[in-house]
Amino acid sequence: MGDLPLNVLLLSSAVKILVIAHLLIIGVMAMIWAERRVSGWMQDRLGPNRVGFQGILQPIADGIKFLLKEDLIPNHVDKPLYVLAPAMLLIPAMITVAVVPFGSAIEIAGYTIPMQIAPGLNIGVLYILAITSLGVYGVVLGAWASNNKYSLLGGLRSSAQMISYELTLGLAIIGVLMLSSSLRLEDIAKEQGAYPWQWNFLIHLPAFLAFTTAMFAETNRLPFDLAEAEQELVAGYHTEYSSMKFAMFFMAEYMNMIVGSAVTVTLFLGGWHFFGLENVGGPVWSGLISFAIFFAKTALFLFIFIWVRWTLPRFRYDQLMNLGWKFLLPVALSSIVVTGLLWVTTDGNRLIIGIGNVVVAFIVVAVVGGLLVMNKVPEASGPKIAGLDELESEVS
Numbered sequence: 001m002g003d004l005p006l007n008v009l010l011l012s013s014a015v016k017i018l019v020i021a022h023l024l025i026i027g028v029m030a031m032i033w034a035e036r037r038v039s040g041w042m043q044d045r046l047g048p049n050r051v052g053f054q055g056i057l058q059p060i061a062d063g064i065k066f067l068l069k070e071d072l073i074p075n076h077v078d079k080p081l082y083v084l085a086p087a088m089l090l091i092p093a094m095i096t097v098a099v100v101p102f103g104s105a106i107e108i109a110g111y112t113i114p115m116q117i118a119p120g121l122n123i124g125v126l127y128i129l130a131i132t133s134l135g136v137y138g139v140v141l142g143a144w145a146s147n148n149k150y151s152l153l154g155g156l157r158s159s160a161q162m163i164s165y166e167l168t169l170g171l172a173i174i175g176v177l178m179l180s181s182s183l184r185l186e187d188i189a190k191e192q193g194a195y196p197w198q199w200n201f202l203i204h205l206p207a208f209l210a211f212t213t214a215m216f217a218e219t220n221r222l223p224f225d226l227a228e229a230e231q232e233l234v235a236g237y238h239t240e241y242s243s244m245k246f247a248m249f250f251m252a253e254y255m256n257m258i259v260g261s262a263v264t265v266t267l268f269l270g271g272w273h274f275f276g277l278e279n280v281g282g283p284v285w286s287g288l289i290s291f292a293i294f295f296a297k298t299a300l301f302l303f304i305f306i307w308v309r310w311t312l313p314r315f316r317y318d319q320l321m322n323l324g325w326k327f328l329l330p331v332a333l334s335s336i337v338v339t340g341l342l343w344v345t346t347d348g349n350r351l352i353i354g355i356g357n358v359v360v361a362f363i364v365v366a367v368v369g370g371l372l373v374m375n376k377v378p379e380a381s382g383p384k385i386a387g388l389d390e391l392e393s394e395v396s
Contacts, residue, residue: 004111012113020097020117028254029059031302038306063247071243074146081145086241086248089138093255096131099124100262101186102294103272106287115272115291116186124185125177128263129170132218135256136162139220139227139237142249146240154236157317158220158227164324165217165224171332172211175204175339175357176267179350185263189271194278201268203354206361207335208268210328215264217324219256222309226317261301262294269297326372330364 004012033048033056040047048055073079103115114120121127136159143155177183179200180191192199201208217224228236238249265271272278272290274297279286315323338360342353 004113008111012111013117016115016117020102021094024094024097024255024258025251027258028251029063031254031257031306032059032062034302035306035309038303039310042307042310066244066247069243071245074240076147077240078145078147081141082240083245085138085142085145086245086252087138088141089135089252090248090255092131092134092138093252093259096128096259097262099127099185100259100266101189101271102262103290104278104287107283112283114186115287119186121184123183125173125183125188128185129166132169132256133162133166135218135252138249138252142241143237146237148240150233150235151237151239154227154229154233154239158237161217161220161224161226161320161324164321165214165328168210168324168328168332169214169218171329171336172204172207172214173267174332174336175207176200178336178339178343179203179348179353185266186271189266189273192270192273194270194273194276196270198350199268199270199273203350204268204335204339204357205354206331206357210332210335211268212264213323213328215260216305216308217320219253219260219305221253221257221305223312223315224320225314226320229314257302257305258298261298261305264301265294265297269301322372326368327365330368331361334360334364 036058037047037055048058051057051061073082098117099121101114101116101119105112105114107113118124139158139162140155143151143153143158146152176188180188182188182191188200196202216222220227227233228238233239238246241249272294274293278290278293280289335357338356339353342349342356346352
């Protein structure tokens with residue numbers, strides 16, 4: 001970036017910010033439509049198909065409805081925090097995308113423009129982990145400010161859930177960072193190469209599965225949506241919200257899904273690489289093709305989000321915590337140990353590292369599962385919150 005004049009740098013950054021921000025908003029609308037259409041297809045029903053061709057304008061109709069609905073603020077809430085909470089959840093979801101590379105660099109008017117809002121950031125991975133962890137404040141503030149027991153219980157569940165799964169989320173990518181020797185996401189994408197057998201999801205398969213599962217929990221998606229479980233919490237932390245404030249919570253969930261899918265594609269699925277197609281054509285076409293490849297991979301991962309939601313039932317809270325602390329965390333830790341040892345002893349042989357990770361993860365899961373069956377592992381796990389059991393009993 002040092003060879004770009006200041007005016008070109010500022011102009012390119014402004015254009016990329018505008019384009020990515022609009023793509024995120026359009027992506028949220030597309031995901032709302034896709035969620036309802038795919039769920040209808042999976043359940044052998046139609047889904048929305050009246051507003052526009054195949055219901056494509058339904059998200060716009062929903063947005064207009066939210067804008068026109070009366071914005072109620074109950075008298076019993078803590079108004080400043082109540083108003084701030086939706087923004088605290090939505091803003092981190094939007095600014096996380098700044099370090100995600102959406103394709104290879106594109107050449108325009110003799111200047112090489114990276115397809116990334118903040119290229120060259122040496123701590124890109126740490127930036128993502130730090131910013132995404134701020135999302136829990138939006139949930140907790142909304143729950144606390146609502147002054148509602150159902151909302152508070154949802155916020156407490158979410159805080160314990162996100163703290164637990166953030167550990168797995170961070171530890172699962174340590175092996176990837178070892179092999180790439182960089183914290184820049186663009187370097188991690190370039191390191192993986194053009195072919196699927198070079199991508200990190202095969203070399204770090206157990207860590208990839210742990211990371212993906214933790215991503216579902218971090219975005220409060222089924223089967224981990226304990227923070228808004230309608231059956232027992234009446235929608236949980238956003239029970240007291242209406243109009244656009246509720247819509248912001250809704251948008252933040254889908255925006256987190258989009259950003260999480262983009263990060264997963266970058267870390268584990270080769271980024272914008274796909275059988276060398278990203279190098280077809282000139283400097284402009286190669287950049288556009290790489291962007292299209294990245295978009296397609298992200299869309300595929302978003303489909304998996306929807307697929308899982310309408311396939312698996314919701315976990316119980318104890319099952320959620322047991323999965324995070326007793327299975328995913330040991331698997332992520334074993335991946336770090338195995339990757340480090342085999343990286344040194346086999347001179348970086350990725351095939352051996354991949355096989356070793358799978359074998360050791362299988363052993364870890366088998367041992368932990370055996371101990372649980374034999375009742376050798378205590379049932380209580382995860383962070384304890386004072387008064388949580390009493391509050392759940394009172395609400396029940």
